[in-house]
Amino acid sequence: MTVSITDVAEATGVSASTVSRALRGRPGVSEEMRARIVEVAAELGYTASRSASSLASGRTYTIGVVVPYVGRWFFGTVLDAAEKVFSAAGYDVLLYNLGSPEARKRFFTKLPIRKRVDAVLSLLIPDPEEAAALCSLGVPLATTVGGARPGFTVVGIDDRGGAENAVRHLVNLGHRRIGMISGASEPLHWTTPLDRRQGYLDVLADAGIEPDAALEADGGYTVEGGERAMTELLALRHPPTAVFAQSDEMAMGALRALRRHRLRVPEDVSVVGFDDHELSEVVGLTTVAQPVAAQGREAARLLLARLEGPNTVSPRPVEMPIRFILRETTAPPHTGRQR
Amino acid sequence: MTVSITDVAEATGVSASTVSRALRGRPGVSEEMRARIVEVAAELGYTASRSASSLASGRTYTIGVVVPYVGRWFFGTVLDAAEKVFSAAGYDVLLYNLGSPEARKRFFTKLPIRKRVDAVLSLLIPDPEEAAALCSLGVPLATTVGGARPGFTVVGIDDRGGAENAVRHLVNLGHRRIGMISGASEPLHWTTPLDRRQGYLDVLADAGIEPDAALEADGGYTVEGGERAMTELLALRHPPTAVFAQSDEMAMGALRALRRHRLRVPEDVSVVGFDDHELSEVVGLTTVAQPVAAQGREAARLLLARLEGPNTVSPRPVEMPIRFILRETTAPPHTGRQR
DNA sequence: CCTGGTTGCGCAAGCGTTTGCGTTCAGATT
DNA sequence: AATCTGAACGCAAACGCTTGCGCAACCAGG
Numbered sequence: 068m069t070v071s072i073t074d075v076a077e078a079t080g081v082s083a084s085t086v087s088r089a090l091r092g093r094p095g096v097s098e099e100m101r102a103r104i105v106e107v108a109a110e111l112g113y114t115a116s117r118s119a120s121s122l123a124s125g126r127t128y129t130i131g132v133v134v135p136y137v138g139r140w141f142f143g144t145v146l147d148a149a150e151k152v153f154s155a156a157g158y159d160v161l162l163y164n165l166g167s168p169e170a171r172k173r174f175f176t177k178l179p180i181r182k183r184v185d186a187v188l189s190l191l192i193p194d195p196e197e198a199a200a201l202c203s204l205g206v207p208l209a210t211t212v213g214g215a216r217p218g219f220t221v222v223g224i225d226d227r228g229g230a231e232n233a234v235r236h237l238v239n240l241g242h243r244r245i246g247m248i249s250g251a252s253e254p255l256h257w258t259t260p261l262d263r264r265q266g267y268l269d270v271l272a273d274a275g276i277e278p279d280a281a282l283e284a285d286g287g288y289t290v291e292g293g294e295r296a297m298t299e300l301l302a303l304r305h306p307p308t309a310v311f312a313q314s315d316e317m318a319m320g321a322l323r324a325l326r327r328h329r330l331r332v333p334e335d336v337s338v339v340g341f342d343d344h345e346l347s348e349v350v351g352l353t354t355v356a357q358p359v360a361a362q363g364r365e366a367a368r369l370l371l372a373r374l375e376g377p378n379t380v381s382p383r384p385v386e387m388p389i390r391f392i393l394r395e396t397t398a399p400p401h402t403g404r405q406r
Numbered sequence: 407m408t409v410s411i412t413d414v415a416e417a418t419g420v421s422a423s424t425v426s427r428a429l430r431g432r433p434g435v436s437e438e439m440r441a442r443i444v445e446v447a448a449e450l451g452y453t454a455s456r457s458a459s460s461l462a463s464g465r466t467y468t469i470g471v472v473v474p475y476v477g478r479w480f481f482g483t484v485l486d487a488a489e490k491v492f493s494a495a496g497y498d499v500l501l502y503n504l505g506s507p508e509a510r511k512r513f514f515t516k517l518p519i520r521k522r523v524d525a526v527l528s529l530l531i532p533d534p535e536e537a538a539a540l541c542s543l544g545v546p547l548a549t550t551v552g553g554a555r556p557g558f559t560v561v562g563i564d565d566r567g568g569a570e571n572a573v574r575h576l577v578n579l580g581h582r583r584i585g586m587i588s589g590a591s592e593p594l595h596w597t598t599p600l601d602r603r604q605g606y607l608d609v610l611a612d613a614g615i616e617p618d619a620a621l622e623a624d625g626g627y628t629v630e631g632g633e634r635a636m637t638e639l640l641a642l643r644h645p646p647t648a649v650f651a652q653s654d655e656m657a658m659g660a661l662r663a664l665r666r667h668r669l670r671v672p673e674d675v676s677v678v679g680f681d682d683h684e685l686s687e688v689v690g691l692t693t694v695a696q697p698v699a700a701q702g703r704e705a706a707r708l709l710l711a712r713l714e715g716p717n718t719v720s721p722r723p724v725e726m727p728i729r730f731i732l733r734e735t736t737a738p739p740h741t742g743r744q745r
Numbered sequence: 746c747c748t749g750g751t752t753g754c755g756c757a758a759g760c761g762t763t764t765g766c767g768t769t770c771a772g773a774t775t
Numbered sequence: 776a777a778t779c780t781g782a783a784c785g786c787a788a789a790c791g792c793t794t795g796c797g798c799a800a801c802c803a804g805g
Binding site: 410412454 | 791
Binding site: 069114116117118119121122127129132136137138139140142143144146147148150151154155159160161162163164166167170173174177178179181182183290319320322323326345346348349350351360 | 661
């Protein structure tokens with residue numbers, strides 16, 4: 068039926084051990100013999116059974132990647148980049164998409180990943196319990212989100228600095244009432260929304276602007292949430308003249324809300340996002356870009372390095388560069404007609 | 407070190423076979439014994455080694471999913487939905503991201519998937535050779551793209567009918583010069599662009615409009631490609647007054663090109679897309695929606711059905727409903743000032 | 746009390762690799 | 776010429792699980 072290692076051993080007239088060594092480039096096989104074996108194996112269309120080989124060797128040559136939503140641009144992009152690195156290095160990737168609470172719970176209680184992977188890249192923010200579960204796997208861990216976490220190799224960006232750039236831009240344009248559409252603040256372990264908020268507050272303080280809690284609305288990192296949040300802000304007695312959205316998706320939701328309210332951007336309201344979503348250029352959104360694919364690549368590379376070399380996790384997160392991108396959704400506040 | 411089945415067996419005072427049967431719900435174990443074993447296993451934190459179990463049983467409880475680009479909205483969304491179905495059924499998913507030609511070649515020559523999966527869902531269009539390679543795996547196959555293919559369970563949409571809807575809408579508005587931004591026409595096995603083009607041609611013929619090859623530009627299914635294509639169309643001696651883009655991404659590129667040319671949408675040019683991308687609503691794009699996630703779910707379900715029941719592939723593709731969505735990028739042609 | 750059929754469980758043979766160790770043999774060293 | 780060395784390869788024991796078969800023990804029917 069399907070060709071096994073002994074088939075190619077017999078066909079070559081050697082033992083299975085020699086075939087194994089030859090095919091995996093291990094020493095102890097003469098070059099001519101190796102060549103013959105490789106040829107015969109190719110001829111027979113032999114591929115080693117991963118199950119058998121990982122059972123015998125303990126290595127799976129598989130990386131587990133766990134993400135909250137593969138469908139979302141950010142995660143899809145990171146995954147895309149990371150997968151390329153892994154597969155180029157000969158690793159397969161096992162995907163766990165943990166969007167729903169049930170899926171998440173099932174994953175962390177049953178840990179189907181156990182004994183199945185050599186390392187894991189987590190793109191979701193584990194709570195302390197979940198992090199402990201991952202650590203208990205005893206394999207190298209990495210992440211590109213949520214900041215430092217013991218045992219994890221983390222590559223990220225300067226969220227606070229990025230937010231400062233965005234908000235400072237608005238301040239420099241002359242805005243004083245600056246709203247913020249923030250991300251889900253629920254999981255406290257997930258520092259990104261907190262850091263971005265801090266950047267926002269820092270700049271306000273710097274500019275001598277009194278922060279106003281009413282100007283912060285939660286958008287849950289989705290387009291719809293952004294729209295809702297913007298709608299809330301517009302319902303305020305004194306709506307903001309500019310809005311900093313903690314993600315481009317939420318910024319786009321805000322744009323939609325503004326259009327529904329027949330408000331012009333940037334004439335009536337300025338909007339600045341964060342992330343540089345692939346479609347942000349299309350809508351002309353001013354934003355701060357983070358190298359999403361590069362983060363995935365880097366995290367994957369570091370993970371592989373830990374796998375092949377000494378398994379040491381750097382204490383400080385790797386920080387990737389960010390870049391402010393001026394486009395068309397920001398302008399000085401409209402001092403003329405007031406709503 | 408890590409707890410194995412014999413550990414559970416010893417701790418319970420039974421044999422490993424009984425533990426195996428008990429944990430997998432096989433007959434031949436009394437209920438009270440099963441309960442005890444389950445309890446002990448949970449206590450010890452036992453998880454069966456997949457490698458060992460699939461080596462012994464031949465089943466991997468893993469589905470291979472191969473996609474061209476995980477990062478792109480369409481594929482990410484299909485994958486997201488399919489993964490949920492698979493994991494809920496107890497299957498893991500092995501992801502192969504074959505964007506680059508090298509990755510693709512490596513995959514199809516080495517077929518690392520062999521002996522690693524129980525079934526595969528392919529979201530890329532295999533050429534005949536690649537399709538044969540997949541068939542040679544001897545496992546159930548499914549796809550959500552590219553139409554009928556022997557051996558594959560396929561779930562798709564009525565591409566031709568959808569295109570007809572879109573173009574008829576433009577015709578009804580009074581447009582006569584209707585351009586088309588088409589998808590990559592390269593792989594001939596991939597029928598979607600052809601079908602959508604046919605729908606376009608059908609409606610033109612129906613309306614007594616002479617098709618003009620100059621009005622078709624290739625956008626390669628990307629935002630940038632769409633922008634280039636639109637730019638080409640605008641450079642024409644008689645540019646179209648409306649454009650049908652075969653995908654929303656290309657439509658968005660077209661919108662960008664139009665904005666760059668200081669043309670208003672829909673006053674100067676109407677644009678209609680195809681797919682209903684998650685951000686199409688944000689930009690107000692008129693389009694024809696296809697149920698992307700639902701297709702992924704359905705394909706996954708059918709695949710699992712083939713896996714558990716009799717392995718029969720339905721001869722006709724499953725067709726999911728489409729829906730025309732009128733938004734704000736289409737209007738009657740501007741008969742006033744002409745460029 | 747002896748059959749014949751269940752039911753519940755253990756035995757042991759795999760599944761296809763990897764790998765430590767042992768063997769053989771040619772060539773180099775004394 | 777006897778010994779040592781290293782390279783090239785084979786043997787066989789894992790790795791952790793599944794599963795066909797066998798074997799007690801038990802129950803009901805004659």
